[in-house]
Amino acid sequence: xxxxxxxxxxxxxxxxxxxxxxxxxxxxxxxxxxxxxxxxxxxxxxxxxxxxxxxxxxxxxxxxxxxxxxxxxxxxxxxxxxxxxxxxxxxxxxxxxxxxxxxxxxxxxxxxxxxxxxxxxxxxxxxxxxxxxxxxxxxxxxxxxxxxxxxxxxxxxxxxxxxxxxxxxxxxxxxxxxxxxxxxxxxxxxxxxxxxxxxxxxxxxxxxxxxxxxxxxxxxxxxxxxxxxxxxxxxxxxxxxxxxxxxxxxxxxxxxxxxxxxxxxxxxxxxxxxxxxxxxxxxxxxxxxxxxxxxxxxxxxxxxxxxxxxxxxxxxxxxxxxxxxxxxxxxxxxxxxxxxxxxxxxxxxxxxxxxxxxxxxxxxxxxxxxxxxxxxxxxxxxxxxxxxxxxxxxxxxxxxxxxxxxxxxxxxxxxxxxxxxxxxxxxxxxxxxxxxxxxxxxxxxxxxxxxxxxxxxxxxxxxxxxxxxxxxxxxxxxxxxxxxxxxxxxxxxxxxxxxxxxxxxxxxxxxxxxxxxxxxxxxxxxxxxxxxxxxxxxxxxxxxxxxxxxxxxxxxxxxxxxxxxxxxxxxxxxxxxxxxxxxxxxxxxxxxxxxxxxxxxxxxxxxxxxxxxxxxxxxxxxxxxxxxxxxxxxxxxxxxxxxxxxxxxxxxxxxxxxxxxxxxxxxxxxxxxxxxxxxxxxxxxxxxxxxxxxxxxxxxxxxxxxxxxxxxxxxxxxxxxxxxxxxxxxxxxxxxxxxxxxxxxxxxxxxxxxxxxxxxxxxxxxxxxxxxxxxxxxxxxxxxxxxxxxxxxxxxxxxxxxxxxxxxxxxxxxxxxxxxxxxxxxxx
DNA sequence: GAGTTTGAAACT
DNA sequence: CAGTTTCAAACTC
Numbered sequence: 001x002x003x004x005x006x007x008x009x010x011x012x013x014x015x016x017x018x019x020x021x022x023x024x025x026x027x028x029x030x031x032x033x034x035x036x037x038x039x040x041x042x043x044x045x046x047x048x049x050x051x052x053x054x055x056x057x058x059x060x061x062x063x064x065x066x067x068x069x070x071x072x073x074x075x076x077x078x079x080x081x082x083x084x085x086x087x088x089x090x091x092x093x094x095x096x097x098x099x100x101x102x103x104x105x106x107x108x109x110x111x112x113x114x115x116x117x118x119x120x121x122x123x124x125x126x127x128x129x130x131x132x133x134x135x136x137x138x139x140x141x142x143x144x145x146x147x148x149x150x151x152x153x154x155x156x157x158x159x160x161x162x163x164x165x166x167x168x169x170x171x172x173x174x175x176x177x178x179x180x181x182x183x184x185x186x187x188x189x190x191x192x193x194x195x196x197x198x199x200x201x202x203x204x205x206x207x208x209x210x211x212x213x214x215x216x217x218x219x220x221x222x223x224x225x226x227x228x229x230x231x232x233x234x235x236x237x238x239x240x241x242x243x244x245x246x247x248x249x250x251x252x253x254x255x256x257x258x259x260x261x262x263x264x265x266x267x268x269x270x271x272x273x274x275x276x277x278x279x280x281x282x283x284x285x286x287x288x289x290x291x292x293x294x295x296x297x298x299x300x301x302x303x304x305x306x307x308x309x310x311x312x313x314x315x316x317x318x319x320x321x322x323x324x325x326x327x328x329x330x331x332x333x334x335x336x337x338x339x340x341x342x343x344x345x346x347x348x349x350x351x352x353x354x355x356x357x358x359x360x361x362x363x364x365x366x367x368x369x370x371x372x373x374x375x376x377x378x379x380x381x382x383x384x385x386x387x388x389x390x391x392x393x394x395x396x397x398x399x400x401x402x403x404x405x406x407x408x409x410x411x412x413x414x415x416x417x418x419x420x421x422x423x424x425x426x427x428x429x430x431x432x433x434x435x436x437x438x439x440x441x442x443x444x445x446x447x448x449x450x451x452x453x454x455x456x457x458x459x460x461x462x463x464x465x466x467x468x469x470x471x472x473x474x475x476x477x478x479x480x481x482x483x484x485x486x487x488x489x490x491x492x493x494x495x496x497x498x499x500x501x502x503x504x505x506x507x508x509x510x511x512x513x514x515x516x517x518x519x520x521x522x523x524x525x526x527x528x529x530x531x532x533x534x535x536x537x538x539x540x541x542x543x544x545x546x547x548x549x550x551x552x553x554x555x556x557x558x559x560x561x562x563x564x565x566x567x568x569x570x571x572x573x574x575x576x577x578x579x580x581x582x583x584x585x586x587x588x589x590x591x592x593x594x595x596x597x598x599x600x601x602x603x604x605x606x607x608x609x610x611x612x613x614x615x616x617x618x619x620x621x622x623x624x625x626x627x628x629x630x631x632x633x634x635x636x637x638x639x640x641x642x643x644x645x646x647x648x649x650x651x652x653x654x655x656x657x658x659x660x661x662x663x664x665x666x667x668x669x670x671x672x673x674x675x676x677x678x679x680x681x682x683x684x685x686x687x688x689x690x691x692x693x694x695x696x697x698x699x700x701x702x703x704x705x706x707x708x709x710x711x712x713x714x715x716x717x718x719x720x721x722x723x724x725x726x727x728x729x730x731x732x733x734x735x736x737x738x739x740x741x742x743x744x745x746x747x748x749x750x751x752x753x754x755x756x757x758x759x760x761x762x763x764x765x766x767x768x769x770x771x772x773x774x775x776x777x778x779x780x781x782x783x784x785x786x787x788x789x790x791x792x793x794x795x796x797x798x799x800x801x802x803x804x805x806x807x808x809x810x811x812x813x814x815x816x817x818x819x820x821x822x823x824x825x826x827x828x
Numbered sequence: 829g830a831g832t833t834t835g836a837a838a839c840t
Numbered sequence: 841c842a843g844t845t846t847c848a849a850a851c852t853c
Contacts, residue, residue, distance in 0.1 A: 505848080505849090506848065506849075507847080507848065508847085508848080509846080509847065509848085510837095510838095510846090510847065510848075514837070514838075514846095514847080514848095515836080515837055515838085516836075516837060516838085516846080516847045516848055516849090517847095517848080518848085518849080521837095555838095559837095589836095591835080591836090592835065592836075593834080593835070594834085594835080595833080595834065595835090596833090596834065596835080596850095600834080600850070600851075601849080601850055601851085602833080602834045602835055602836090602849080602850060602851085603834095603835080604835085604836075607850095
């Protein structure tokens with residue numbers, strides 16, 4: 001054990017100075033990183049640490065908070081170190097805060113390793129250094145010896161406190177498929193080791209806990225350094241390959257993870273993805289672009305760094321402090337600025353998460369999703385919140401959305417520059433598409449979803465959030481990646497608040513396991529904001545929930561399907577006037593109102609913003625959105641009607657998927673206006689398809705490189721806002737798709753209901769294979785189902801064959817440009 | 829905030 | 841399938 005490590009260390013220092021090393025460095029695209037004495041190995045450790053990987057929630061929290069706090073402290077030293085290579089004192093200085101003296105590098109390593117393992121650390125008494133020493137060696141072995149070791153620790157730790165070196169190494173190897181990366185890591189790890197040794201030499205006394213903390217910080221160092229480095233580089237663009245690499249890397253954990261670790265892995269992935277997005281943003285800010293595999297390294301480190309940060313507030317404070325500290329030091333300005341920017345990013349991220357994490361809960365600690373999994377409660381919150389926040393309807397556990405909405409997530413993933421959540425999206429599609437398999441029965445779908453929901457919920461949330469970002473607005477292309485964008489931040493904040501207005505059940509006797517419970521009915525877990533009692537609709541009782549769901553679905557396969565669906569008229573042939581019929585959307589089963597006259601929210605039709613239909617058994621129907629008898633609200637007093645509609649609109653807005661709104665990135669009223677004008681404009685059009693195609697062509701001409709987006713996005717409502725379509729199409733499609741019934745409410749009576757929008761929407765629908773739609777919803781589109789996951793592009797009907805082909809072609813093309821925004825930032 | 833009304837969901 | 845009960849949201853005060 002010792003021998004290898006020591007040898008390695010010695011070799012490392014020599015190696016670094018050797019010509020061979022330089023040569024290799026020159027060859028390696030990662031070279032820039034090399035200049036920075038980053039302790040990548042620690043990065044890996046950091047990576048591991050943050051995690052959620054640790055089963056024990058408390059531990060995770062502790063660790064994370066600590067890390068977050070420390071990280072920046074250490075960042076300063078690291079900076080110094082980076083700027084002043086060889087100046088160990090600085091490093092030690094930073095470390096001294098937490099690090100305790102040790103006699104040998106080995107010990108330090110051990111400590112570090114143990115530190116990386118939150119669980120191990122926490123569980124162990126502070127005054128048992130000896131034990132650590134004994135145990136650590138093993139850890140160190142792979143930690144130091146293997147270039148990839150840095151990555152290993154996390155996994156090993158994660159899986160079990162007891163290091164499974166072999167397994168870890170294997171996973172690590174996978175993780176480091178990229179040779180260059182591996183080199184980088186190895187070098188960095190070696191450097192880290194050296195640094196540690198230096199630090200140790202300078203340090204005299206040591207408190208185990210402190211040491212651990214210090215180690216943690218040290219581990220995080222590389223992140224900071226990398227960030228700095230990143231900025232220093234001033235020109236890096238995300239290389240598609242890099243992204244792929246990242247994706248691969250990110251996925252690795254999943255592959256290797258066992259069932260128990262799945263959630264953790266997901267969390268990590270989410271974090272990573274988010275980080276990627278942020279990193280990308282950062283790179284974009286920097287401006288100049290430079291393609292290099294280094295990016296991946298940066299991503300990794302950044303991601304890792306991110307993972308470490310859990311407590312937002314702490315983070316912020318710490319950062320601010322750090323900035324100040326760093327600013328006091330020469331050459332730290334840059335870092336400070338970086339930090340600030342990071343802060344901004346993180347802040348935005350926080351906001352982004354907030355809706356998910358805090359939306360429903362005021363939970364203070366809700367860290368990023370990364371940490372969530374380590375804490376059951378947090379996980380719960382995240383899981384539920386993601387969805388609960390009606391804001392993100394399709395997110396989280398909204399099984400309905402998943403089941404009913406064919407998704408083009410894949411397409412989005414490929415097309416969208418929103419690489420930041422590629423992986424998430426992937427999972428997303430996994431969930432959403434899978435269940436949609438034509439032959440699958442609802443129950444199966446449901447089961448499938450159920451199986452995944454628990455694991456992916458948080459993840460999903462994240463995905464939604466991130467996913468949305470890039471596609472929010474046509475004119476926001478530049479902002480897509482600019483997390484710091486004021487507008488974006490504002491939007492996020494708004495949504496945070498909005499999300500708080502989501503479903504909050506108040507069940508007392510149903511245990512939230514019956515359809516009485518809105519949360520349960522919506523496929524959501526109950527969250528903090530809920531006032532339910534004896535609630536079982538929580539991740540903790542997942543099995544129970546699933547079981548119950550299954551039972552309910554066995555009785556009524558559509559029990560969890562959206563209640564409001566778009567009637568067949570939605571998918572009429574083009575030119576068919578039937579699509580102008582009043583009841584474009586109807587309640588699935590119809591209401592049974594007797595006293596409310598279908599003018600109050602007691603009426604599900606009214607609540608859903610749709611008119612009553614022949615399916616309704618209501619009496620004295622006066623539904624403002626359309627009476628059962630077909631009579632419209634014509635005889636309803638104008639004022640009353642308006643009031644009712646307003647009422648309904650309010651209700652609808654709550655129901656409307658927040659994510660749709662987010663995608664809109666503009667007020668719904670605006671949307672309404674737009675759609676209205678659009679309707680008028682297209683009033684004279686005889687063929688909607690013609691219009692759509694025309695618009696598409698026009699936009700294509702204007703934005704050849706983005707021409708595909710509209711389609712894909714159209715097909716996928718939630719991600720709809722095509723940046724290429726700054727024009728009407730997006731709005732119209734959005735309106736028609738996202739709102740259907742709900743948005744309609746914001747407009748004038750159905751008759752006015754944006755014809756063009758509808759037509760376009762129908763066009764979209766045409767491209768949605770019926771076999772992908774739940775049986776009951778076949779040939780119909782549900783309001784809710786459409787918004788979150790949207791439709792997946794698929795073989796259209798014959799009359800639209802050309803369009804479909806067109807779409808298909810476009811989609812393919814679209815997937816080609818990996819990071820349009822990055823490469824063409826200026827253009828946009 | 830408590831009490832009432834209402835209609836969906838669940839049960840028989 | 842119909843009738844009844846239970847339930848929680850919507851509504852009212």
